[in-house]
Amino acid sequence: MNGLRQCKYNVGIDIGGTKVNIGIFQKTGQLVDKVKIPSQQGEDIEIFVDRIGCELKRLAQKCGIMIEEIEFIGLGVPGTVDMRSGIVEYCPNLFWDMVPLKEYFQTIFLKQEIQVIQDSWAGALAEHEFGAGIGYADMTCITLGTGIGGGIIANNRIFSGGMHCAGEIGHTIIEKDGRGCNCGNCGCLEKYASGNGIYEQALEYFPEKLRGMKEGAESVFELAYQGYEPALRLIENSVQMLAVGLANLVGIISTEAIIISGGLCEHEELILKPLQKYILEYGYHSWTRQNRLVVRQAKLGSDAPMIGAAFIYKGLGI
Incomplete structure (x- = not known):
């Protein structure tokens, strides 16, 4: 995480029961661009993660950003998360139980720092850093x-x-x-x-x-x-x-x-x-x-969990 202070871009991914919001951010908090894709209950986790990864790569390409320029990827999910291990312990909306989500994403994004957080915590962090909770x-x-x-x-x-x-x-x-x-x-x-x-x-x-x-x-x-x-x-x-x-x-x-x-x-x-x-x-x-x-x-509306996910390290004191 020491290199985060020099990173150029962060990514926030808010995974919900019906949709996934993906956003690329400058380290200042400024949104570069975002995209929304549907999620499917019961979808194989590896297929789901690969689909999100492909969409993020397309979004980066659209913005003229190389994947190597993305230093941090934060994932918000509607369930109980162990942030230390990156395991989603329980997520009933997606029928997940003890899913090593960080590990799955790390197989696609080898050089990026990846963290996982509960979506409501991500929303709170976003409001604390950039919204009504400043x-x-x-x-x-x-x-x-x-x-x-x-x-x-x-x-x-x-x-x-x-x-x-x-x-x-x-x-x-x-x-x-x-x-x-x-x-x-x-x-x-x-x-x-x-x-x-x-x-x-x-x-x-x-x-x-x-x-x-x-x-x-x-x-x-x-x-x-x-x-x-x-x-x-x-x-x-x-x-x-x-x-x-x-x-x-x-x-x-x-x-x-x-x-x-x-x-x-x-x-x-x-x-x-x-x-x-x-x-x-x-x-x-x-x-x-x-x-x-x-x-x-x-103040931040429905984008708050995506924004907070992109800056998880701010709420961890890193």
Whole structure:
């Protein structure tokens, strides 16, 4: 890693359940170009990696960049990762279990430094280095989308924890014996405050109002903006549940900023503003009285995991 300070280009690859985002960056963080390709569940891992490698080589050629000029390749994946070994320990969206992803990529890119990271951690790192989290040594980025993900930055570094699963706030139990979750537990925060959680509750509480509307949480928000009281109450309750989870998080790790990303972060009046109020209401007096906690919208959008992956070493203190 000593040569990284003289490198010309970094690459960030964000591997998702349906798509892969590939970006080439200057070491300053400036995006050179990017491309998106589909991912396929159940695809042979070697074929998948080779397909990504070929696409990266095509993108580099398009930009007039030789592969030798790329010094670092970061890989973000939606699962539990051991960053020391580069092994993806568990990734249900891609049906991966103990996949040595770094090793696979190293067989194609022999001279590049390669690191693997969980995508939500990569998103948090990107916001810390280039987005809404600049200036905060201790911050957490929460992704509110179909589920709830989280990445923690502690003392300007990625916090992974001893079992490589730090930040899984979506699967903390917020209600004992509550709603069943896909993870196998009941009462997970994700089942109450994520996009899917909100929509599933709406289908139970007022299915007739959703007939003919697009599937998903945005239809619930559309009804709320129209003044439909049951939708407004549901969203408020979801925000309160999320605030309880985040107040507990702040009490445990003493984070000073919470950055909200994902599709639901666009709803400032219904999500962001009441969220900060409720967090302070439910939090421990020792830190709430300081009134220092910042809750703000992320800046980098859906590219954040790709950007963070390209600069993993910044979050490792290297």
